[in-house]
Every structure is written in C-alpha cells, then in structure tokens.
Amino acid sequence: MxxxxxxxxxxxxxxxxxxxxxxxxxxxxxxxxxxxxxxxxxYDLPVPLSLYLTGAAAAVVVSFVIIALFVHRPLAGALPHAPRIAAPGKQWPVATLAGQVLTVAVYALVVAAGWFGNQNSLMNLAPTAVWVIGWVGLVYVSALFGNIWARIHPLAAVFGWSELLWRRLTGRALSTGVHYPDRLGVWPGLILLFAFSWTELVFPYAALPAAIAWLAFGYALVTWTGMALFGRAVWLARGEAFALAFGAFARFAPFGPPRRHDEPASASMTAFVVFLLSSVVFDGTLATPVWARLENIVVGAVAGSETASRMIARTLGLLAVWLLFLGTYLAACAVMQKVAGGWPAAGTLARRFAFTLVPIAIGYHLAHYLSFLLIQGQYVIPLASDPFGFGWNLLGTAGYRVDIAVVGARFDWYCAVGAIVAGHIAAVYLAHRTALATLDSPRRTLASQYPMTALMVAYTVVSLSIVAAPIVETSSGPTLDPAAALVAxxxxxxxxxxxxxxxxxxxxxxxxxxxxxxxxxxxxxxxxxxxxxxxxxxxxxxxxxxxxxxxxxxxxxxxxxxxxxxxxxxxxxxxxxxxxxxxxxxxxxxxxxxxxxxxxxxxxxxxxxxxxxxxxxxxxxxxxxxxxxxxxxxxxxxxxxxxxxxxxxxxxxxxxxxxxxxxxxxxxxxxxxxxxxxxxxxxxxxxxxxxxxxxxxxxxxxxxxxxxxxxxxxxNGPYRLKDWSPQAVTVEAFRDLRYPLGVGSFDSLPIPRRGFITRIEPADEGLKLSVDIETVMKFQRSYKIVREPLATALATSPLPPVLVCRYLVLAADGRVALAGTGDLATDASFRLGLKGRLAPGDYTVQTAVYVGGNAMNPEIARIPFRVADGS
Structure with a gap:
C-alpha cells in the first residue's frame, strides 16, 4: 500500500x-x-504526446528507408526461424494428448463454474479463463510458439475422440461429408469472430459467469455441428473462429514450425485479418472522449432503453471501425496499383499483402492487453483452488492476493509505444519483401510501398493517440421528460x-x-x-x-x-x-x-x-x-x-x-x-x-x-484511514481491483490548475470573457506550470481539460438575481447569457473559470453590469 x-x-x-x-x-x-x-x-507523459507521435511515425518512415536500401530478397518460402522450443503434434503425441485432456477438462470446468458457481465474476473461474487466459494469453502463445491451439483444441479433441469411437463401432465417419462451398471461404469464421468480439465489447453481461457458460455451450454446439456437416479438418480451416485467429497470429511465430508466407490470402481471409486489427482498435476507442460523444449522440437518436441504445451504438461502432479499416486498406492497395503501373489488380494486391498486417495486430494486442494479462491473469492463482467461488482451497492458493503493482502506468505506456511501432516496422519489412516477390522491377516495388508506408504511419498515429487518450466514464446523467409538463x-x-x-x-x-x-x-x-x-x-x-x-x-x-x-x-x-x-x-x-x-x-x-x-x-x-x-x-x-x-x-x-x-x-x-x-x-x-x-x-x-x-x-473513497495521533493522520491508498476508480484517477488533485479571466467585453448575449488557463508540463519527476491563452491550450493539447465557467449576478441590495454557467464558444471564449434575464438596474457579475474540476481558491472577476430600461 x-x-x-x-x-x-x-x-x-x-x-x-x-x-x-x-x-x-x-x-x-x-x-x-x-x-x-x-x-x-x-499517465502524464515525460514529453508531449505530439513528440511521441512524431517519433513513432518517423521510426516507421526511417525503417522503410533502411529496408528499401538494404533488403533485396523477395518473400518466398519460409522466413528464418529461431530454434523450436515446442512443436506439439505427431512428434509429441503424449504431450498433445495431455494438452487435449487438459483443455477439455478446463472447458468443462468453465461451463460448470459458470452455471453452478458464484456469479461474482472475480470469484468465478469462467470470466478469467475465457477473457484473460483463453483469449489474450493464447494470442501471445500463438504469436511466439505457433498454432498450438490447433493441436489441443478442446472441441476438436472431443469430436475427434467421438469420431474415433463411432468409426470403431460402426465403421463409418461421424461427419456427413457435405461439400463445403468454396465461395464461403472463411466468412463463417469471421462471423463467429465478430460475434465473439461483440460479446466482449458490446454485450452488457459478458463478465457474468452464467452468460459465459451458456455462450461456451452454444459455441460448442455450433462447432460440432460444423464438424459433423463438413468434417473436422474442413471446419477448423474455414469456420472455427479461434483456429483461424490463432493460426493468423501464429503465422510469423519465431519459435513455431516454419511455414510458407508467399501464398496470398483469400478475400474472406483478408477481411478476417483486418477485423483482427480493427476489433482491438475499437476496444481502445471505447475509452476515448470522442467515442463517448458519438455514443451519446446515437443513444439520443435511438428509441428504447438506454442499455439497448448503447448496445446498438457499440454494435454500429464495431462494424464501422472494421469497414473503415478495410476501406482504408483497400484504398491504399488501389493507390499501390496506380503507382506500380496498373498491375496487378488492387484486389490481388490486397490479398497478397493481407498477412503483412498480422504483426500490426500482434502489436495492438500487446499495447492494449498486456497489462490486462499481467494483472487480471493473476486471478488464476486463487481461482485454481476455488473455481466455483465456494470458499474452497484445493491447491492451497486461495489466499493469494493480486498484486496490481506488478506493472505500472509508465510500463504500460512504453510497452504500448514499443509494441505498436515494432509491429508497424515488421509490417513494413514484410510488405517490402512481398512487393519484391509480386512486382517485376525494383522501381515499381519501391513506388508501390509509398502508399503502404503512409498507411502504416497513419495506423501508428491513430493507435498511439487512442492508447494515450484519457479513460472516461460516460453517463446519461439526468434527463427531463420533454413529452409533458407532468411525469407519471x-x-x-x-x-x-x-x-x-x-x-x-x-x-x-x-x-x-x-x-x-x-x-x-x-x-x-x-x-x-x-x-x-x-x-x-x-x-x-x-x-x-x-x-x-x-x-x-x-x-x-x-x-x-x-x-x-x-x-x-x-x-x-x-x-x-x-x-x-x-x-x-x-x-x-x-x-x-x-x-x-x-x-x-x-x-x-x-x-x-x-x-x-x-x-x-x-x-x-x-x-x-x-x-x-x-x-x-x-x-x-x-x-x-x-x-x-x-x-x-x-x-x-x-x-x-x-x-x-x-x-x-x-x-x-x-x-x-x-x-x-x-x-x-x-x-x-x-x-x-x-x-x-x-x-x-x-x-x-x-x-x-x-x-x-x-x-x-x-x-468507498480512494483512501483508507490507517493510524492517527493528535499531530498527524496517516491514510493509505485503497487499491482493490473491484474498486471502479483506478490508478491515475486523482492525478489532477496534487497539482490543481486555475483559470484567469484576462479580458471582458460586451456581447450580444451579455458578456464575452477571454481566458488564460494553467497547464502542467511534466518532465520525469519535475514539472512546470505554464499559463497560456485558452485557445492555445486547446489547440496544442491532445487531452483538453474539463473547463467550467460559473457566474453569479448580485443585485444592488446584495440579493442573488441570477446564477448559471457560461458557454464555451468556438473562438475559445466564454459567453455569459444575460440578455433578457434581468430587470433594469445595477448589478455585479461575479465569475470564475474552473480547470479540471479544481474549485479551490478560484480567481474571481467582479464586473459592474447595468441593464437599462427597455433593454
């Protein structure tokens, strides 16, 4: 503490x-x-965010120049690999069988815990096993060691065992052998991945153990149905979302088995890879003020309950971000076709370069989910002893306390920057080698990579901006029923x-x-x-x-x-x-x-x-x-x-x-x-x-x-009384993963900022106020408070502060005649709407500007104000 x-x-x-x-x-x-x-x-950055964005973009551009100068070998066959640490399969049959038995047992335990266990998500194994270990953890395992999931897939294992038993009993295959239409591609897998992401990002009960259990059970039925119709291997290759996703992430695994990288993706696989990118970006977008405003607009326009309206808004957002990423990628490929001399077609280029986006997807996962895995993943330790939340201690680990200090905000930020930049540089390298294998001349190859590199730079800037955006909690707030003067x-x-x-x-x-x-x-x-x-x-x-x-x-x-x-x-x-x-x-x-x-x-x-x-x-x-x-x-x-x-x-x-x-x-x-x-x-x-x-x-x-x-x-405050004496009081930070306000929530309190009214002018609506505000420039452990015009602060800061201008109008006898808040105009001035709201007479307007919620020691301006007869 x-x-x-x-x-x-x-x-x-x-x-x-x-x-x-x-x-x-x-x-x-x-x-x-x-x-x-x-x-x-x-997290207050040691240098302005604009420098990080500029540096990251420059790193991608410089890497393109270096790669263009020194890399001349096309991408054909397999990339060089590090020594293989693990490669389960035919060479390791016992390990493969053990892994299958383990994953089947865990899958069954997750369903049972979700149905019959404690419905507190932090006391039940299901949420942590699915969202932390099963999704985030396996992405990293696949990216490092190859598609191990393909060997230990619990649903595939159960079907395989059942098929083996059925064949011995009847001499026939368990699947019906229906031909899988080639035109379907991997669209079923993409639809299921979209449903999974929708559950994670949109569904309001995604962390409820019972909901997770029913979803896992339903997904098992879908998977077994697909395998029964088209065959186990065909469904894993075309329709099983996680086999496709982990397979994509494993494509360039340094410790995985070598595989060819020069074959193009299908149109559906291209869309699938882009969705792997966009879903993670949308997850980060949900934490930004921009999304909060957009979501509130949609909620206000959609009829129905607020919960349903927000689900609609987020569903549309998830779909829109995917289409936006897909559209920008196809547009970049169309420009590549033009600058490369019109050949090959843009669609062919899109399929050729699709897998070069995989390192970006891995980088995004690291940037968004690594701290999630390192902190939330610790819950596996106590939950292993008490998966149902019944108070058991089967393995003696139920008393383990999660250490949220294992990573800090600084680590999280630098990890995000490094992962995003490294992912884009790797993508530039793979795209260049793919272009060498696709196009017939060095000149066309180099020209084709200009739009692709520009796309990578744009992705870098957007993704880092999203990661750096402040995390906000949105609320509908109070609403006044506009339909009638009286509400039933x-x-x-x-x-x-x-x-x-x-x-x-x-x-x-x-x-x-x-x-x-x-x-x-x-x-x-x-x-x-x-x-x-x-x-x-x-x-x-x-x-x-x-x-x-x-x-x-x-x-x-x-x-x-x-x-x-x-x-x-x-x-x-x-x-x-x-x-x-x-x-x-x-x-x-x-x-x-x-x-x-x-x-x-x-x-x-x-x-x-x-x-x-x-x-x-x-x-x-x-x-x-x-x-x-x-x-x-x-x-x-x-x-x-x-x-x-x-x-x-x-x-x-x-x-x-x-x-x-x-x-x-x-x-x-x-x-x-x-x-x-x-x-x-x-x-x-x-x-x-x-x-x-x-x-x-x-x-x-x-x-x-x-x-x-x-x-x-x-x-329920962020600090808890520890000890006291007549001279001193000691409080300790109340840190608990169930507490809704986390690290950084109160960063603005130690260095409160103030606003200053520098100019007062009459305006049509009443008064116009020009304002200076204080901004904090932090450099490691030191900082400097700088006072600057509000227009400058809003133009240069990617994280604009919360600003409120309050005013009080006092009549000549000292009574309060009017009170309210000023409106922030487009020219960064505040307007006080006084016209038509005061009777003729002499008044004093007292007003102050509050920055970041700081209402202590405000700089109050006192303004004489006269309302003439007839005005």
Whole structure:
C-alpha cells in the first residue's frame, strides 16, 4: 500500500469523523454532478504526446528507408526461424494428448463454474479463463510458439475422440461429408469472430459467469455441428473462429514450425485479418472522449432503453471501425496499383499483402492487453483452488492476493509505444519483401510501398493517440421528460415515511414535474462489501427519519440533518431502483478489464428547471458509506451515547459522534456490531431490500474491519484511514481491483490548475470573457506550470481539460438575481447569457473559470453590469 501522511501544526485533529457521521444526510443536499463517478485516467507523459507521435511515425518512415536500401530478397518460402522450443503434434503425441485432456477438462470446468458457481465474476473461474487466459494469453502463445491451439483444441479433441469411437463401432465417419462451398471461404469464421468480439465489447453481461457458460455451450454446439456437416479438418480451416485467429497470429511465430508466407490470402481471409486489427482498435476507442460523444449522440437518436441504445451504438461502432479499416486498406492497395503501373489488380494486391498486417495486430494486442494479462491473469492463482467461488482451497492458493503493482502506468505506456511501432516496422519489412516477390522491377516495388508506408504511419498515429487518450466514464446523467409538463410516477417508486423512514409506495396516479435517471457506478467499501440498492436508498431513510421535529419524546431528530435535507425532502416525490446493469469493460489501469455494476435509479421530483446541475443536486442516489455504518451511528445516537451534530451533543450533554478516536464509543459499537451480526439486524426501511443472511454478512464484514483497523470509518473513497495521533493522520491508498476508480484517477488533485479571466467585453448575449488557463508540463519527476491563452491550450493539447465557467449576478441590495454557467464558444471564449434575464438596474457579475474540476481558491472577476430600461 502507498501511504500518505498529513502533518498538522495544531495540537488537535479537526472533526473529520463527525462530518462523515452526517454524510448520509449531507449527500442529499450537496451539489454534485449526476453521474456518481466520472473519471479520466491518464499517465502524464515525460514529453508531449505530439513528440511521441512524431517519433513513432518517423521510426516507421526511417525503417522503410533502411529496408528499401538494404533488403533485396523477395518473400518466398519460409522466413528464418529461431530454434523450436515446442512443436506439439505427431512428434509429441503424449504431450498433445495431455494438452487435449487438459483443455477439455478446463472447458468443462468453465461451463460448470459458470452455471453452478458464484456469479461474482472475480470469484468465478469462467470470466478469467475465457477473457484473460483463453483469449489474450493464447494470442501471445500463438504469436511466439505457433498454432498450438490447433493441436489441443478442446472441441476438436472431443469430436475427434467421438469420431474415433463411432468409426470403431460402426465403421463409418461421424461427419456427413457435405461439400463445403468454396465461395464461403472463411466468412463463417469471421462471423463467429465478430460475434465473439461483440460479446466482449458490446454485450452488457459478458463478465457474468452464467452468460459465459451458456455462450461456451452454444459455441460448442455450433462447432460440432460444423464438424459433423463438413468434417473436422474442413471446419477448423474455414469456420472455427479461434483456429483461424490463432493460426493468423501464429503465422510469423519465431519459435513455431516454419511455414510458407508467399501464398496470398483469400478475400474472406483478408477481411478476417483486418477485423483482427480493427476489433482491438475499437476496444481502445471505447475509452476515448470522442467515442463517448458519438455514443451519446446515437443513444439520443435511438428509441428504447438506454442499455439497448448503447448496445446498438457499440454494435454500429464495431462494424464501422472494421469497414473503415478495410476501406482504408483497400484504398491504399488501389493507390499501390496506380503507382506500380496498373498491375496487378488492387484486389490481388490486397490479398497478397493481407498477412503483412498480422504483426500490426500482434502489436495492438500487446499495447492494449498486456497489462490486462499481467494483472487480471493473476486471478488464476486463487481461482485454481476455488473455481466455483465456494470458499474452497484445493491447491492451497486461495489466499493469494493480486498484486496490481506488478506493472505500472509508465510500463504500460512504453510497452504500448514499443509494441505498436515494432509491429508497424515488421509490417513494413514484410510488405517490402512481398512487393519484391509480386512486382517485376525494383522501381515499381519501391513506388508501390509509398502508399503502404503512409498507411502504416497513419495506423501508428491513430493507435498511439487512442492508447494515450484519457479513460472516461460516460453517463446519461439526468434527463427531463420533454413529452409533458407532468411525469407519471411509476408504481414501483418509493418514498420514506417522515419520522420512521419506512419506505412505502408513492401511490397511484401520482405525478411529478421532473424525471431524473442516475447511473450510479457501484463500488467496493473498505470492509470488502459491494454497494447494493440498499446502500443507495438508506440515506433517504436516514434523512426522513431524523428530520421530523414533532415526533414526540425520544423520537429521532437532529436539527443539522433537518436543515441540510430540507430542500430534497420538500421536492422529492419518489425514487425507484430500476435494476443493475453489469458491464464488462471498465478500464481503470491501462487496458485492464474490470467488472462493474451500474445501479440505475429513477428519481421523481416537483421541481421545474432546465439547469442540469440543479436537477442533479436535488437528491443524488449515492452513498459514501455502507448502510451498516449509518445504521450503527443511528443506534449509537438512539442509545444516548453520542449525537450527530455538535449543537445537539452540547444540548444533550453527550459526545459528538466519533467513529475513530473515542475508545468508549468504539467499545460500545463493537459489542453492538457483534450482536447485530448474530441477529442479522435490519433497520426499519430495509426489510424488503436485505435478507437476514445478507445482513449477517454485512455486519460480520464491518466487525472484521473494525478489529483489523481499530475504527469503524468505512467508506468507498480512494483512501483508507490507517493510524492517527493528535499531530498527524496517516491514510493509505485503497487499491482493490473491484474498486471502479483506478490508478491515475486523482492525478489532477496534487497539482490543481486555475483559470484567469484576462479580458471582458460586451456581447450580444451579455458578456464575452477571454481566458488564460494553467497547464502542467511534466518532465520525469519535475514539472512546470505554464499559463497560456485558452485557445492555445486547446489547440496544442491532445487531452483538453474539463473547463467550467460559473457566474453569479448580485443585485444592488446584495440579493442573488441570477446564477448559471457560461458557454464555451468556438473562438475559445466564454459567453455569459444575460440578455433578457434581468430587470433594469445595477448589478455585479461575479465569475470564475474552473480547470479540471479544481474549485479551490478560484480567481474571481467582479464586473459592474447595468441593464437599462427597455433593454
């Protein structure tokens, strides 16, 4: 763990714990954005990205020049190979049989674990075995040692054994011997590979073990059907997606068996190879802001649920990126034909050069998935002892903890750069030798490689830009129903009962002015439990329970809770948990894939406004603490041990609630947690959301945490309290692969940047503001803050910062007359829309620009502003 220590000169530690104590109420009144977690993660490069892109492109160009000058032997026959380390087959029959038995057993185990095991993807073997080992790992094995998969293919092995038994019993072949149409080529394999990539990149339940099991079972049926119809060898060569993919990756394996490389690909195989490239690029594209904007446009244009709309958007994106790559490749081949004198045809050239793209595909896989394999692949160690997630320890490895520090962001970036550049240089080398074998003169050969090299340079720049793009979490945010002024509240919406907090149905025929949809990114709490619907709803229960002043003697009440939740309680009509959207792609360390849960919540309110931030701040369904901690604090206050607020503590003559530093209170709470764990205690309001067994597990986790750490301050933040004293507090980074915010999420916080308003001019809509912002130039461990005009910063930075301009208009008597945010214009200035929104009179406009979410110590401009009569 990384530890951060904050030293204070004052003798006393401020009451952070007390602030956390009322967080359940405070979150309902806080002005926060609609998306529960929005994060952008990046590694700050030691030099600007433009230099990397220029250097990488130059490396490809220089390699072309060197290859053109010194390589004169055409690509014919087999390339030189390193000594073969492994070549299973006829020479190694025992090893081949053992490998087949092992893969068949693992395949069966994956299906069984998916069907019958724990459905938590990190506690079940199926997701790791399929997505990490079965796909990413075997790509690298094939690229190094050849197509070992062809020998140990579990489905082919089962069919082969069955065919052998059938032949001995009946004397006939198991397959029907139907002729495979030549015109089909490998299109069936491409269709199946597209389906596999669609499952990985689009299907929202790709990490769900049961879904993986059904998909594996269905794929087995498809494969065996193809083998039964056309024969085992024919289907493996034409229709089996993984045999084709691993075979393509193995084509230039340095330790694999030699093979000829001068035969052209078929049209379908050309399309297949291009798809191997494009699918990985599309995977990286999903993490870019550009894709987030495009996806939101498609979602807004497609009718239906948001989940279905995003699936449609990503399906179209996957298809479009493949067609774009295929189109650019065919266009480059058409230009090659022109510059080479019109012969051979562009289609012939495309088939001839198709396999030269394989090194690029291998480089892309390394760039996007190596850190994924090195980190997520470690889960195989504990899962080998407990594949079903039942708590077994068959091999003694169940206690292994994944080390996410095995690779760092710096390693990930340099590996990506090296892999992409090396892949393109290898492709240039193979393309040149292929051209020597295809064309009849050195001049035509050299001319033909200009467009191919230009294509390689373009691929290099695009792929590196995608890898370097910040990782973003998109959310639909709050939406206002445009169809009608009043929105019908659905029957499933709930509202707490004042005084008790008990959740009950809103009731029939209830309407609201506003409908909000939140997508809360589920996280892991420090005690190891995961956020559920109960954690989202219990803060509402807490707020309504502790905000009723006339509840009688002994009734729960705190004036601070009453005050901070008044706005939300006055306007909230109902809240409804729609469901949980489990998605498979959430890159939070390089390209490491995490399973995440998006808890979809609808909120209905009596509030008429078109300001998204004000709508989102109404009562966001998000909890910084598990419901157990909030309920534990309530019980402490109920029993008279403490009070939530300082004023109430002074009035009652009790402690101000402190989950950390009060030994007496900690002892009381520890006894209480043990009792709650025995009884499976569920507070009022959660009876229908939490079972007794679930409650026992949650209380047990809280008790275990308190015994291990000496306090009850459990949150879902990125830092966890480690130790404390009157002079200092030590917190440690909370690093867990189940936590949705990964390495780099908070990089902007240590060096906050500011914005400065440099020029103010009148504009048609109100005011025009010219702005300077600070940018950070990092060089290894040092950095320099540079102030430059916003237009310059936006033009030169590949990663534009998040910019917000806020303004407040004060009337002459000091009252707030108007508030809002400025619009960023195309000329990089902000426009404040004041026209027609203020009555005649004198005003003062206070405005500031926030860079990267930094709202600390802003540079506030104060502008006198007059609205004349009739204007």
């Amino acid at each position: 990384q530890c951060l220590k904050f030293i204070r000169n004052r003798p006393a530690w401020p009451r952070e714990a007390a602030l956390v104590a009322v967080a359940g109420a405070g979150l309902l009144g806080a002005a926060v954005p609609a998306s529960a977690h929005g994060f952008g993660q990046r 509240v659905p029957p499933g919406a709930l509202i707490p009962e004042p005084g008790t907090g008990r959740l009950h149905a809103v009731g029939p025929s209830r309407t609201a002015r506003l409908a909000l949809t939140f997508r809360a990114l589920g996280s892991t709490f420090h005690d190891g439990t995961r956020m559920t619907a109960a954690d989202l709803l219990y803060p509402y229960v807490f707020a309504w329970r502790w905000s009723t002043r006339d509840g009688g003697e002994g009734a729960p009440y705190d004036p601070v809770v009453d005050a901070v939740t008044a706005f939300a309680r006055a306007r909230l009509v109902g809240v409804r948990i729609v469901g949980v959207d489990t998605t498979s792609k959430s890159t939070s360390f390089g390209d490491v894939t995490f399973t995440r849960e998006l808890l979809i919540v609808e909120l209905y309110a009596d509030l008429a406004t078109d300001d998204p931030e004000r709508m989102a701040a109404l009562a966001p369904p998000w909890s910084t603490m598990p419901w157990t901690v909030i309920a534990l604090m309530e019980e402490a206050v109920h029993r008279g041990w403490a009070a939530f607020s300082r004023a109430e503590a002074a009035r009652r003559g009790v402690e101000w609630l402190d989950l950390v530093r009060s030994p007496t209170l900690r002892a009381h709470l520890a006894e209480l947690v043990d009792a709650f764990a025995r009884d499976g205690y569920r507070p009022v309001g959660l009876e229908g959301l939490v079972t007794t067994e679930e409650a026992r597990a949650r209380w047990a986790a809280l008790g275990a945490f308190s015994r291990a750490h000496g306090h009850f301050l459990v949150t």
